[in-house]
Amino acid sequence: MPGQKLSVVVTRRLPEVVETRMSELFDVELREADTKMDKAELVAAMTRADVLVPCVTDQIDAGMLGQAGNRLKLIANYGAGVDHIDVSTARQRGILVSNTPGVMTDDTADMTIALMLAVTRRIPEGLSVMQEGRWTGWAPTAYMGSRIGGKRLGILGMGRIGQAVARRAAAFGMQVHYHNRRRLHEDIETALEATYWESLDQMLARVDVLSINCPHTPSTFHLMNARRLKLMKPGAVIVNTSRGEVIDENALTRMLRTGDLGGAGLDVFERGHEVNPRLRELENVVLLPHMGSATLEGRVEMGEKVLINIKTFDDGHRPPDLVVPSML
Template sequence: MKERPARPSVIVTRRLPAAVEARMADLFDASFNKEDKPLTRAELSDAMSACDVFVPTVTDTIYAGLIRGAGERLRLIANFGAGTDHLDLAAARQKGIVVTNTPGVLTEDTADLVMALILAVPRRLAEGEKVLRAGQWAGWAPTGLEGHSVTGKKLGILGMGRIGRAVAKRARACGLKIHYHNRERLPANVERRLGAKYWPDLDAMLAAIDVLTINAPYSRETHHMIDARRLKLMKSDAYLINAARGSIVDQEALIGALQTGTIAGAGLDVFPDEPNVDPRLLRLSNVVLLPHMGSATFEGRVGMGNKVIANIRAWVDGHRPPDQVLEGWA
């Protein structure tokens, strides 16, 4: 096994919080992207060939070719973010590159944003804000900007991991009834604590709920899991919330469902081709659109950075990093 450098060369693809960059600069031979512009594929390739530790973000797509083309020097990819669907993990495994991520840090922040969308979409909060800013508000009226109450409604949670459970806790406090679909059923005591009903059949759950929130990780299995067929199973006055990954939902089918009234509305924090947003979504009044800001808190981003640092330090010391993504590597 090659000896690990005491002060490794670390290249970070985007600007991180100042406190995190300062600590990295103190501990490692760190280089930062001062312009904070996404790196091109050629720039990613050059960076991966010039460091011991590479720190990408969830917006950097690290293809198998980039990993295979990286020099022998690259030993650790310390991802700034919990998701790893932008990394070719199989290629990293074949090349013996350790991959880490930053799980757990963003659970509460992301759940807060999901809950905000669950409230904002049925209550038409974004529409009201736009009317006010445009100078079109003529004063209170009995039928002005009527939305739907969420109290007593059925919330369906697709993916009951850390974030899904945190959403359930918040939603229950707001008077929603909790339903969920997951690969594995939660223990009975957790279900009781959350007041959650398990649906082994996703299709059956979709037909029964009033709001669907997607909190599942993205994978080949979840790609377009919510498609045209499943959107048609939902009630016409139901809402869809997605703060997980854009490609879990078939965007073309979703736009059609929103345009035709198949469902009542949607709240989206993620998109399949970020930062591009389909112009048809921008023209819809029954959609709340956010620029992938589920994790955008000062505390969360610093916490992510600290996890990256902890993973690098553990690797330098010859230990298994605490957030290593793939098992069985030294």
């Protein structure tokens, strides 16, 4: 009806400033508890909303979309990744999907470098010693790590975040190599001083640090499987701030335990928040709770993109960050 506000259901708590603005613009149902909705709650939300605002913890599959009814017209995802949403089925049912690309680029790239340093310089070990009061003083051979300057960095996935990682790595004196679905334009390669490898296997055998920055798709699931992990140098370090499903976590854990890999910095995991307990036991592994984009500035900017996508849709136009199956 003319003048009637769009009905929007938000599945998780968002920064207060985002929730306030959303409530001013739309008829919003906010989530009081900061817990993820279960499957039944998500389906129920889709039946009563014109717009659903989910995030990465909300798995929305074809079966759930089939129960959504006819009211839902837009899924305005709070986040860049949409591998948790069956975009093809949504589009077939006339439901648009939007996301928030570009917002978390710098924050995630910063965290990637932070994890590289944390692993190679053994920062968690030092922190643990200090917090537990076990430090007995400086010693010439204590807590020796390795420099990242002069090392070869391999970037798997050279999109926005991969390129941001490359720029930061160059500032630390690292040699940048990359493998991507499509080779970058020559001007971008030159600016980044990046070497392209058409063969992922050949790149893996030559790098000292691997940064995973590609999305999770059917073609990237377990892209880093046991065979590829074995191609890497015994002292190599893997950092993953993208999606946990890209790595075969069991194979990675085995190689870290046997010393076939030097270490790992992981912000994401193959089974979401269910972290392999054997990973927690390893001193050469740094584990973080999916903090890559966790800055106040970034999360507010994500919310602003969601607002723009919904408002543009409400005004009868195509959301600026519309996701189409051909993009995936």
